[in-house]
Amino acid sequence: MEVKLRVSRFDPESGDGVRYQSYALEVPDYATVLEALLKIREEVDESLALRCSCLSAICGSCAMRINNQARLACKTKVKALAGDGDEIVVEPVSNMSVIKDLVADMDSFWQKVRAVDPWLQPKGPPPEREYLVAHEVMRPLADVAGCIMCGACVSDCTVLETELGLGKPPDETFLGPAALAKGYRFVADPRDGADADRLEVLSGAEGIWDCTRCNICMEVCPKGVAPMEQILALRRKAIEQGYDQVLGARHTLEFEKTVRETSWI
Amino acid sequence: MKYAFWPGCSVPRQGTPELRITAAAVCAKLGIELEDLSLAPCTGSGILQAKDLIYADTLNASTFAMAEEMGLPLMTICSTCQGVFSQARKRMKEKPDYLARINQNLAEQGMEYSGSVEVNHLLWILVEDYGLDAMRDAVVRPLKGLRVAPFYGCYLVRPSAALGFDEHPERKTSLESLIEALGAEVVEFRGKTLCCGYPLVGVNDENSAAMVGTHTLEAEEKGADCMVTPCPLCHMNLDGVQPQAGEQRGTRIRMPVLHMTQLIGLALGIDPPDLGFDRHTVSVKGVLDKLKL
Numbered sequence: 412m413e414v415k416l417r418v419s420r421f422d423p424e425s426g427d428g429v430r431y432q433s434y435a436l437e438v439p440d441y442a443t444v445l446e447a448l449l450k451i452r453e454e455v456d457e458s459l460a461l462r463c464s465c466l467s468a469i470c471g472s473c474a475m476r477i478n479n480q481a482r483l484a485c486k487t488k489v490k491a492l493a494g495d496g497d498e499i500v501v502e503p504v505s506n507m508s509v510i511k512d513l514v515a516d517m518d519s520f521w522q523k524v525r526a527v528d529p530w531l532q533p534k535g536p537p538p539e540r541e542y543l544v545a546h547e548v549m550r551p552l553a554d555v556a557g558c559i560m561c562g563a564c565v566s567d568c569t570v571l572e573t574e575l576g577l578g579k580p581p582d583e584t585f586l587g588p589a590a591l592a593k594g595y596r597f598v599a600d601p602r603d604g605a606d607a608d609r610l611e612v613l614s615g616a617e618g619i620w621d622c623t624r625c626n627i628c629m630e631v632c633p634k635g636v637a638p639m640e641q642i643l644a645l646r647r648k649a650i651e652q653g654y655d656q657v658l659g660a661r662h663t664l665e666f667e668k669t670v671r672e673t674s675w676i
Numbered sequence: 677m678k679y680a681f682w683p684g685c686s687v688p689r690q691g692t693p694e695l696r697i698t699a700a701a702v703c704a705k706l707g708i709e710l711e712d713l714s715l716a717p718c719t720g721s722g723i724l725q726a727k728d729l730i731y732a733d734t735l736n737a738s739t740f741a742m743a744e745e746m747g748l749p750l751m752t753i754c755s756t757c758q759g760v761f762s763q764a765r766k767r768m769k770e771k772p773d774y775l776a777r778i779n780q781n782l783a784e785q786g787m788e789y790s791g792s793v794e795v796n797h798l799l800w801i802l803v804e805d806y807g808l809d810a811m812r813d814a815v816v817r818p819l820k821g822l823r824v825a826p827f828y829g830c831y832l833v834r835p836s837a838a839l840g841f842d843e844h845p846e847r848k849t850s851l852e853s854l855i856e857a858l859g860a861e862v863v864e865f866r867g868k869t870l871c872c873g874y875p876l877v878g879v880n881d882e883n884s885a886a887m888v889g890t891h892t893l894e895a896e897e898k899g900a901d902c903m904v905t906p907c908p909l910c911h912m913n914l915d916g917v918q919p920q921a922g923e924q925r926g927t928r929i930r931m932p933v934l935h936m937t938q939l940i941g942l943a944l945g946i947d948p949p950d951l952g953f954d955r956h957t958v959s960v961k962g963v964l965d966k967l968k969l
Contacts, residue, residue, distance in 0.1 A: 479866075569870055569871045569887070570876075570883060573873075573883050573886045573887055573890065574883060574886075576886065576890065577882070577883075577886050620879055620880075621876070621879070621880050621883070623871050623873065623875045623876050623883070623884075623887075624722055624726075624830070624875050625830045625834070625870070625871035625875075626830055626831070626834035626835050627830075627834065627870075627871075629834065629835050630834050630835060630836060643725075643726035646726055646727075647726065647727060650727070658878065658879050658880075659879045662723075662878055662879055663723055663726065663727050664727075666721075666723045666724065666727075667723075667724055667727050667728065670717065670718050670720065670724055670735070671731075674717035674718060674735075675717065675718050676685070676718045676721070
């Protein structure tokens with residue numbers, strides 16, 4: 412089939428801003444957007460910069476905005492988005508700065524993941540042998556632990572877009588769906604002993620209560636991590652453990668109280 | 677056509693009573709019969725779901741059971757209510773064990789939910805059941821020349837898996853189809869399916885107002901005469917918070933925001949004074965002037 416790709420191009424050394432370049436090419440019906448982009452790079456324009464590695468939705472390198480939505484290019488079939496001869500728009504992930512063409516600077520992404528201390532902090536001395544955890548406790552964590560850090564959710568997060576639009580420095584903005592989901596992964600892990608500290612930090616400014624529940628991260632995540640659901644689970648845990656004096660928690664409790672008492676809000 | 681009418685937040689005084697009035701007026705004009713369900717409880721708006729899912733689903737299952745008892749499909753007039761209902765319905769439909777658990781709670785109130793209620797937003801009902809051709813026929817005052825920017829509200833577009841988009845792909849563009857059927861012109865803009873900021877009111881007012889500013893200014897830049905929304909919560913924020921949104925950016929924004937039912941009402945020939953525009957923060961005079969009303 413024939414496909415037209417309209418690709419966002421940016422070269423910091425050129426001194427020009429972002430421009431869009433169109434390519435028309437012939438690809439097999441089963442081709443992914445990534446395969447089409449690689450074909451452009453190999454056969455048409457070797458200057459096109461993009462990031463990819465595994466080609467099988469495991470490494471998380473090739474997240475980009477395809478037709479106005481963050482997706483893994485290797486998991487997105489051309490045919491699913493465009494009929495013969497239709498155009499597909501390809502841009503780098505949003506809410507991050509662009510290094511070149513489709514390659515984004517992930518520094519702010521990693522900074523936020525690191526900010527939630529994404530490692531186990533066990534309570535007490537380590538056991539003599541391995542930790543034993545029940546299957547039913549760990550199973551619900553499999554989806555959230557399956558995050559491949561592609562940045563799709565962060566790219567399309569409406570709160571981050573809003574705060575960056577207000578001119579906030581990236582390191583002072585909303586922690587975002589990926590980092591908060593990662594935070595939940597450790598709060599909910601029975602081997603972790605730092606729940607209280609974690610929940611206090613995550614309940615603070617730019618944390619769990621700043622999510623606007625727009626559901627976009629739920630929609631764009633290519634691995635079923637359901638980041639917003641994890642943020643809501645953190646909210647429940649925070650309230651349960653007494654971190655209920657911040658505005659968001661008080662609002663939730665007041666809402667619940669009103670509905671329980673009057674059936675209405 | 678007859679529905680169990682779920683009025684949602686248009687019930688409380690501080691909400692959007694003009695929505696309920698105009699929804700009833702529009703349905704009466706179109707010959708859609710409504711039976712009030714105003715005794716039913718709040719949907720929980722997604723907030724309660726995040727606090728106590730079982731309790732929230734029990735509340736909504738009781739509303740579903742009331743509609744079943746009436747033998748009628750449910751009709752909503754709010755994107756948030758619809759989304760919350762759709763998600764609750766999906767959870768109970770997919771997991772019989774879960775439905776049984778909810779029904780145990782309902783049994784205490786002497787109620788039972790079978791698990792198969794139909795629940796649809798008025799927007800979907802008009803596009804799918806009433807039909808766009810019939811809609812065009814019902815228009816007595818085509819909104820010719822009026823440029824309208826559609827604003828869906830998150831819950832009417834996401835999470836898509838709960839919203840029946842596979843069986844009803846026309847839902848994805850239902851608001852645009854409706855605007856065109858009323859004779860108006862659709863203004864495409866990026867904000868169409870983004871967040872109005874309402875869930876952040878009182879929690880992060882700065883971000884909430886910034887979202888309002890982004891969408892209303894984009895609609896203005898694209899040459900819209902007004903925005904239209906099928907969600908009262910979006911209306912409350914996009915209209916009510918517009919002055920603060922303007923202040924935040926050192927400008928004055930004057931983007932009228934209409935409830936979907938008000939736009940339909942204009943096209944069906946309902947007198948503007950009967951459409952509750954006086955409750956709006958931002959004047960809709962520009963819209964009425966353009967329509968020579």
